[in-house]
Amino acid sequence: MADYKAPVKDMQFVLENISRMPQLAALTTFEDATPDMVSAILEEAGRVSAAVIAPTNVIGDEQGVRLENGTVKIPDGFADAYKQYAEGGWGSLQFDPEYGGQGLPYSLSTSVMEMWQSANMSWGLCPLLSQGAVEALYLNGSDQLKNTYLPNMISGEWTGTMNLTEPGAGSDLSVIRSKAVPEGDHYLVSGQKIFITWGDHEMADNIIHLVLARLPDAPAGVRGISLFLVPKFLVNENGELGERNDVEVASLEHKLGIHASATCVMAFGEKAGAVGYLIGEEGKGLACMFTMMNNARLAVGLQGVAISERAYQQALWYAGDRTQGKAVGFKEEGPILRHADIRRMLMTMKAFTEAGRALAYDACGSLDFAHAHEDKTLAAQEKARAAYLTPIVKGWCTEVAQEVTSLGVQVHGGMGFIEETGAAQHFRDARILPIYEGTNSIQALDLVGRKTLSDQGVAAQAIMQEISAAIEQASASARFSSAATKLQAALVVAQNSTSQLLTQSAENAYFSGAVAYNYMMMMGTLCGGWQLLRSGLAAEGKQAQGESDPYLEAKQLTALFYMDQILPRYLSYAAVVETGSEAIMAFTDEHLESAFS
Structure with a gap:
């Protein structure tokens, strides 16, 4: 059974390049969040999570x-x-120093919390x-x-x-x-x-x-x-x-x-x-409690990332240790991770996990800016941005955690079905995530209702404009121009689905509820590609500046894999959104029970 090792390097990369930690540290509220401070906190939390909690x-x-x-x-x-x-003092990171907190960004606390959940x-x-x-x-x-x-x-x-x-x-x-x-x-x-x-x-x-x-x-x-x-x-x-x-x-x-x-x-x-x-x-109790629940929903989305990370590490360790057969291109028997389909599963696990991490940290970063930015207009925009991303983080990250932990069992083969390997525990533990802190049905309804229909798609369009900007940047990169084209196609389909959601929901009371889940999964798939494209571009930029860490190459390859192997799923989700509610609502209670009469 593999020991857990906190992915500190990826966490630090995402905090710097996705959740905008350097810009947060430039604000008076978070001036203590220097690169050295962030690095020290992550390293020590990684040690505690691996040595004490795991x-x-x-x-x-x-x-x-x-x-x-x-x-x-x-x-x-x-x-x-x-x-x-x-x-x-780990519970005090993001809280007000007046009550004993350290006053650090919530997004930094989020990365530390991810370690506890993985461990x-x-x-x-x-x-x-x-x-x-x-x-x-x-x-x-x-x-x-x-x-x-x-x-x-x-x-x-x-x-x-x-x-x-x-x-x-x-x-x-x-x-x-x-x-x-x-x-x-x-x-x-x-x-x-x-x-x-x-x-x-x-x-x-x-x-x-x-x-x-x-x-x-x-x-x-x-x-x-x-x-x-x-x-x-x-x-x-x-x-x-x-x-x-x-x-x-x-x-x-x-x-x-x-x-x-x-x-x-x-x-x-x-x-x-x-x-x-x-x-x-x-x-006003429900309003008070929802201040807790909204952050809790982000935290549960993060749990999806965390359990995915733990399942991926264990599957990777097993696939590198288990010898079985001769892979294509090799004359001798070797570890199963050499086989193409095993590598497909491992890369799927890795890509989903890193996309989810970037998405969750990004939303938490917006909460930090909403809290600390001196420009109230920009703070309000960041708050709206975080609100829109929250149901996607909670819903999509916990749904894909079901697939990632299931793949973890599959990579182990028959041994994955045996409790002693530990892979099954991650699969079982992950199953609660789409249920608590508001089921994913509720997250999907929140996304299409409160976050899209209520403002006629303004918040959705703001996110799509950000995605478009990332696509434009990637189009100028020889390595990512093809990925940009693929993400652009997904963006156009998502824009069309959003327009359909706005028009059809006004005409058909059943439409939004019937398509909500698939719309959420489509937006999650799109946003996951967006976050990995941003990550890939940032890694490419660091390479261009002379950095040679193999991690930077892996980051870019992960983004390219996602565009080829995972992003195309948006087509099926969008196709289901297009079909609307007719097939679902055609069934009455009597029809559902008719086979038992």
Whole structure:
């Protein structure tokens, strides 16, 4: 089984050339993000992820988590890994120094988070959710709440969760039933939440739950939902932990993958009521929570990249070690990576992973510019850019992770189906990614609805103009002129599909929902090609300046492979968009069940 090694070189390249780290460092807010600082952080995070966290991955999958006397027991090594994570200040990178953060770019923190997720996705979910909770509290909480809770959450001494889903309320949160009753300076929260990631554990001293609930007189629907901070242990006025709050783990879910991540059914207020504190305004809870969820969706897209990277490394190691047959052009038996089809699979894994990394980092870079740019007009443009890219990052990166991890099993052949090789774990772990933090159906609907139809394609057109500019640049390169022609053809088809989406959705109520998934996959495929073309051009430029690192040649070859072997998939997605909703909506409920009558 291969050891994980963080792809620091590619991360640093993408931060510099795609997410625009040098330009970010030129802004006053991020002036500490110098090249030396970025390099040092990535190198040390790579060491910690490989030496401390990655060894717990298989152990966690085998041992899982268990519930004993109301407390979640975690696998061996998890607590020590978390202790080193917290002591290293890794959870504080992108947060406000006023509360103990380091004030560095979110895109830099993103690259570090990718390492945790590759090393052990089950373990990495804990800091991922905690950072999302910090973001929601920082943007919406009162000064008192922020002063009481943020320093310990940012330091990693306390962790955080998000509590949305209930047994009868999944994607449709308008029907949640959890309640919050005013009681002096706080509220008493009651109800049950399901699928709560890391809802309980013993790695941190306290767990801060962000809970959606309704006030007694709240109206029906989403306007009646408020957000509450409910700590596992109450916090005394002096900042020390007090008595246990009325929060319990009712049960643990038994899952296909991420066995070492505690997915809890949480019971609030089974006795006297769980003490909670209002975050933001009454009735604005969903808006507050979405500040957490939008970043969480980018983080889940990044998990798709991370698990793809881990699967690729393991498949590459196996293909280089496994001897089988004589490849064309060789007289002796050799490693299977010499065979054309094995190389096709490995290159597909590599290309998808690097395209996804560039796309995710790029979106996060736009969030940094939106936060720090002094020109408010440019900041607003960057915010809109990040918003448009978010459903593509979450949806496309997690969908292709299914293919990449499946290819990882395939490269191993029969051994891939055997748990001991580890390839199957990545395949199982990846399967949750298109589901949580908003299913990919929701991401696709968000892309076609809120991000395209609502502004009549303005945000989509802005991205397409960027793609066109990259194509124009590549057209002047002897090496990439053919790739530019191919991407131009894909761009024209995407523009036509977008026009069709705008016109047909106005005439047919079913159209947008029926084509949303394929439209999202088409745009993801196009954007992946765009990002790799940008990367290839940047690598070519560095070669022209005299740099001779073989990585630069590999970067260009990866872009060319994508244009030949992966980009053509846009044609099938666009063809399905063109067919519209007729074939889907022709089936009634009766037709779907007719074979069983």
